[in-house]
Amino acid sequence: MDLELMVNSFPKLLSAAVITLKLLSVSLIIGLFIGLFFAILRLNKNIFINKFAYGYSYVFRGTPLLVQIFIIYFGLGQIEYLRSTVLWVILKEPYWCAIIAFALNTGAYTSEILRSAFQTIKPGIVEAGKSLGISYKVIFYKIQIPIAIRQSLPAYGNEIILMMKGTSLASTVTLMDLTGVAKYIISTTFKPIEVFIVAGGIYLFMTFIIHNVIKFLEKKYSFN
Amino acid sequence: MELLAFGDTGWGDELFYATLMTIAVSITAMLIGFLFALIFTPLKLSQNKFLNFIANSYTTIIRGVPELLVIYLFFFGGTGAVMFVASIFGYNEYIEINAFITGAFAIGIISGAYSTEVFRGAIQSIDKGQFEAANVLGLNKFGKFFKIILPQTLRLAIPNLSNVWQITLKDTSLISVTGLVEIMRQSYVAAGSTRDPLFFYSFAAVLYLLLTFVSMKLINRLEVKYSRGY
Numbered sequence: 001m002d003l004e005l006m007v008n009s010f011p012k013l014l015s016a017a018v019i020t021l022k023l024l025s026v027s028l029i030i031g032l033f034i035g036l037f038f039a040i041l042r043l044n045k046n047i048f049i050n051k052f053a054y055g056y057s058y059v060f061r062g063t064p065l066l067v068q069i070f071i072i073y074f075g076l077g078q079i080e081y082l083r084s085t086v087l088w089v090i091l092k093e094p095y096w097c098a099i100i101a102f103a104l105n106t107g108a109y110t111s112e113i114l115r116s117a118f119q120t121i122k123p124g125i126v127e128a129g130k131s132l133g134i135s136y137k138v139i140f141y142k143i144q145i146p147i148a149i150r151q152s153l154p155a156y157g158n159e160i161i162l163m164m165k166g167t168s169l170a171s172t173v174t175l176m177d178l179t180g181v182a183k184y185i186i187s188t189t190f191k192p193i194e195v196f197i198v199a200g201g202i203y204l205f206m207t208f209i210i211h212n213v214i215k216f217l218e219k220k221y222s223f224n
Numbered sequence: 225m226e227l228l229a230f231g232d233t234g235w236g237d238e239l240f241y242a243t244l245m246t247i248a249v250s251i252t253a254m255l256i257g258f259l260f261a262l263i264f265t266p267l268k269l270s271q272n273k274f275l276n277f278i279a280n281s282y283t284t285i286i287r288g289v290p291e292l293l294v295i296y297l298f299f300f301g302g303t304g305a306v307m308f309v310a311s312i313f314g315y316n317e318y319i320e321i322n323a324f325i326t327g328a329f330a331i332g333i334i335s336g337a338y339s340t341e342v343f344r345g346a347i348q349s350i351d352k353g354q355f356e357a358a359n360v361l362g363l364n365k366f367g368k369f370f371k372i373i374l375p376q377t378l379r380l381a382i383p384n385l386s387n388v389w390q391i392t393l394k395d396t397s398l399i400s401v402t403g404l405v406e407i408m409r410q411s412y413v414a415a416g417s418t419r420d421p422l423f424f425y426s427f428a429a430v431l432y433l434l435l436t437f438v439s440m441k442l443i444n445r446l447e448v449k450y451s452r453g454y
Contacts, residue, residue: 062390062436063429064397066408071429074415075422161288168290172401179293192301200289207288 006194009185013195016181017202023095023167023177027102028160034103035110042115053111060108065166068105073097073173098170106163113159117151118144150221157214161207178202227418228427235414235424242410243431249328249406250393256332257392261339268344279340286337291330291395298330299402327399335392342388346380347373379450386443390436397432407431 041053060068076082076091090096121144129139171180182199186192230236260282267279286294307319350373358368400408411428415421 059429059433063432064394064408066397066400067425067429067432070408070412071422071425075425078420078422165288165290168292169398171292179290179296182293183296186296186300190300190304192297192299192304196293196297196301199293200285203290203293204285204288 002189002191002194005185005189005191006198009195010198012185013178013181013199013202016176016178017206019176020164020167020170020178021206023098023102023170023175024160024164027099027106027167028163030099030103031106031110031163034107035114038107038111039114039118042111043118057108057111060105061112065101065105065169066172069098069101069169069173072101094170094173094175098167098173098175102163102166102170105166106159109159109162110156113152113155114148117148117155120151121147150223153214153218153221157211157218160210160214164203164206164210227414227420227423235410235418238410238414239407239427239431242405242407243435245324245404246393246396246406246431246435249324249331249396249399249404250389252324252328253331253335253396254389254392256328257335257337257339257388260333260336261343264336264340265343265347268340269347283337283340286334287341291334292398292401294334295327295330295398295401298326302326302329323399323402323404327396327402327404331392331395331399334395335388338388338391339385342381342384343377345384346377349380350376375450382443382447382450386440386447389439389443393435393439394432 038053038056041049042057044050044053072091073094076097082088082091090100125143125147126139129143134142167177168179170177171183174180176184178199182195186195189195228234228236228239230240264279264282267275268283270276270279302321303319306321307316310316310319354372354376355368358372363371396406397408400406400412403409405413407428411424415424418424
């Protein structure tokens with residue numbers, strides 16, 4: 001055990017964890033909107049809209065995140081037309097490519113979580129709203145969405161943790177996140193166990209915090 | 225389309241073998257995972273606090289740390305660990321371990337943590353009466369486990385195990401960082417030499433989709449088989 005290396009690499013890894021958190025939070029926020037959008041499409045009665053939303057979530061859940069990042073980072077740059085548009089400003093940055101891939105990926109999972117949450121809402125609740133003369137829009141925003149969010153909290157908490165682990169793939173497109181820095185230190189010192197303990201410890205700590213925040217929210221918004 | 229030709233002119237045969245490699249690694253990893261689950265599930269369910277603690281540490285650490293980090297640990301640490309064990313037995317030459325074994329083992333440990341949780345949940349949801357009934361029938365420990373508990377556990381576990389299989393299958397793409405030539409690695413090589421990453425990575429995505437689609441169909445059959453009588 002090389003304790004000195006562990007102590008020395010700790011600040012480096014900690015500052016890399018900030019990048020991990022940044023990647024995570026930005027992609028979660030974008031992903032939540034994408035997820036909500038596709039969950040609503042999934043509930044649509046039009047079969048084409050429905051199938052389109054299902055196809056999106058099927059493709060993004062059925063392929064590895066690594067493929068998705070590579071398609072966006074290496075693949076899209078190949079299209080000449082894209083290079084001439086404004087989009088290129090975003091797509092040439094590995095940071096934004098990673099975020100787009102993460103957001104689309106978590107969006108697919110989130111849409112499934114929210115869809116099943118919407119479907120478990122008892123029809124009686126919506127009917128109660130209707131009989132009180134509340135408009136459809138208000139029923140949706142003030143009754144269905146809050147209940148769906150509460151229903152999906154436990155599953156969404158898992159998704160946040162999975163996504164946090166997913167951000168480690170940013171290191172494959174040259175970003176120096178927690179895993180990227182850990183790999184760099186391992187490959188220069190050849191002390192994998194020590195670095196794993198420190199980097200893994202930081203990841204576990206973040207998992208622990210996320211887990212407890214979700215638990216707190218679940219309790220706070222529980223129906224009882 | 226000529227990019228996918230079989231033979232020297234295209235990448236069809238290479239990608240075909242890479243797909244077989246992905247399947248082989250996934251199955252090996254899943255089986256290694258079952259082995260881990262077989263060890264850790266009883267520990268999780270045991271009354272002993274210490275054994276509980278060991279099993280909980282395993283599942284918590286593996287499920288809380290990115291897969292890529294675990295793979296790096298095995299990739300860089302595997303050789304060292306094997307050489308250390310070998311040196312105890314007096315063998316001091318350099319040993320290179322095969323990328324397949326390292327990769328399958330790393331993914332297997334990850335898959336095992338998920339399988340452990342699935343089996344724990346399934347066993348816990350079996351009605352207590354079933355255990356009691358098995359006792360009343362005078363079955364011994366093995367009979368009780370293999371004839372009564374295991375078949376019911378499998379029925380409850382298969383839907384969740386199919387999720388674990390999907391996770392495992394997708395995780396094997398990460399082994400490409402160690403140089404094992406599976407779908408992802410082969411696409412990387414092909415994309416590099418033809419300068420057509422969009423095509424090859426999209427094709428890799430299609431291959432993965434095909435694998436998940438076919439395996440879901442097969443697992444659904446199993447599910448039907450094990451829920452006979454329900």
